[in-house]
Amino acid sequence: MRLFDFSLKFNGFDIDNARKTLSKIQALNDFEFNDYVEKKQEEIISYHLQNNPFYKSFGKGIAIDRWDSVPVMTKRHLQRPLQQRLSLGYGLKDIYVNKTSGSSGDPFIFAKDKWCHAMTWAEIMDRFSWYGIDFNSSKQARFYGIPLDKKGYYKERVKDWFGNRFRFSVFDLSDEAFDKALKNFKASKFKYINGYTSPIVQFAKYLKRKNVILNTICCSLRVCIVTSEMLFEDDKKLMETQFGVPVVNEYGASELDLIAFENLTGEWQVNSETLYVEVLDQNDNALPNGEEGRIVITSLYNKAHPFIRYDIGDIGTLSDKGSIRKPILEKLTGRTNDIAVLPSGKKAAGLTFYYITKSVIEDDGNVSEFVIEQVALDKFMIRYISLNELSGDMKKTIAIEMERYLEPGINVYFERVSKLERTKAGKLKQFVSNL
Structure with missing residues (x-):
């Protein structure tokens, strides 16, 4: 039974149709893809100007046929009660609600409509499949936090069960905690590691001290995928040595989607199917590929809540070797945690x-x-x-x-x-x- 798919469907996320829609987008030729992006940009702006009172007030001066007339929004613009930011006709039963991590120092609660969230999962599952990962059958060693209150704790454990994953706490990075983790790796057929960069680096350092190569005791392990924090080259080499598997870099934001994912040729390929990613200067002007600036992102599918030209708070560079169909993130600055x-x-x-x-x-x-x-x-x-x-x-x-x-x-x-x-x-x- 495909438990992960079942859990998405049970919660109202139409993952089957989302996968089909994503496949159709990926099948477009270059001309069709460019037309698709332009239509989605116009569609999402028009929708929110007509159906979202908050965005209608925010985007008063927008000219639909001029993308540069669309104002840049930041997290601080969104720090108001969620009900004030939702589009008309969307209630709690129609949306997915969550909190941002606050890693940038600007926390807030956000929402996605259920179709948008289904497309998010279709995108994530597509990228992970590049490395042979199937969320329904590939067991995950998960290095994430977990709430300590009973309700939150058991809710996450249930989600982990449906997600075919076992969660290792990032609250304790002692050798004693890693001793227990190592025993779990010996007893379980984990196919991949996924989680925050810094605790996984600490686990790799522990393995080095113990002179252990992880995939010699967990032979099913195939890949390690890190997210949420900056991955430095020295740390990547250490992890690949101690884990005995490739380390893949993911860049995402909970309020948006998977933003970029390291492809099989080592490029940080930007999600161009459900997002539109730009790099802007301090005056909100688009910079040519190859120049460093503010990363600003538009969610092309979220009709419940506007994320249009949204400044995520990061600085980066799009490669001049990329295209609108396959943008490449050349550099990202400032996603580290001590x-x-x-x-x-x-x-x-x-x-x-x-x-x-x-x-x-x-x-x-x-x-x-x-x-x-x-x-x-x-x-x-x-x-x-x-x-x-x-x-x-x-x-x-x-x-x-x-x-x-x-x-x-x-x-x-x-x-x-x-x-x-x-x-x-x-x-x-x-x-x-x-x-």
Whole structure:
């Protein structure tokens, strides 16, 4: 039984038709493909101008036949209650709702209509199939976070069961935790590893210390696919050596889709079927391929919620060797997360703070930006921008969560500020270690 497909269909995502639609798009010739993209751009703008009050107000000056007249939107434009951003006719039963990770420091809740989300999964499954991965039959070793509250924890475990995957926690990167992971690899027929880059790098370093090549004890392992954080070449070489399999780089955003995926020839191939990806300068002008600028993305299928010329907060370069049909991402800047080192010597991935700061991410748009800085082994500073001061109860909740996810003895301090320091690329890092 194809359990993964069944779980998508059960939740209202028509994956069969989405796959067929994607195949038809991929079968278009170059002329037809160019026409398809232009029509989808016009269609999605027209739809939201007619059916989305938020976007109608946001895009007052748009001329439908002039793409450069479409304003660039950022996460900060979207930090308002979700109901204010939904298109007319869409209720909670018609949409997929989730939160962004906040890795850029600008968290918010977003929505996709169910057809858009089905197309997202069709795209992801297509790319993974390049490496022989079938989500219905290929067992995944998953290095992601997991909620620690009972409801959230068991919900993710059920999803993991339907997804044919086993989740390793990124909250504990100690040798003791990796000892248990290694035993699991010995006992399970994992076909691929998937997850955040930094904890997987830490696992590879552990294997090197233990002088273990992973696919010699887990012979079914074929590939490792990393996402969400920058993959450095030295780390990739280390992982390929210690895992004994190729390491593939994925670039995506939960509110959009899979953005780029390393193809079989080592190119970072951009998703041109369900997204339209541009690189713009600081004045919102499109840059020619080969020049570095802001990555701005349009979701061609999301009618429930507009993501049109959406500045994702990254800096990158599209290769001049690419085309509208097959764009190639030549360089991406600024998707790294540090490792937190705690008083006991325990390590935790920077993306751990996504789960800790969930209590800050509310649908009322109060907190617009935040960063967490580790200033000592036991001291963390949370700096944030908000409409209103965080209450004492909220601060206490966050402090308790920090101890629960990390370890006792953690001291958490808060500072409400009017401005947060950004990198040279203009991006916030959610977590920075000063150790």
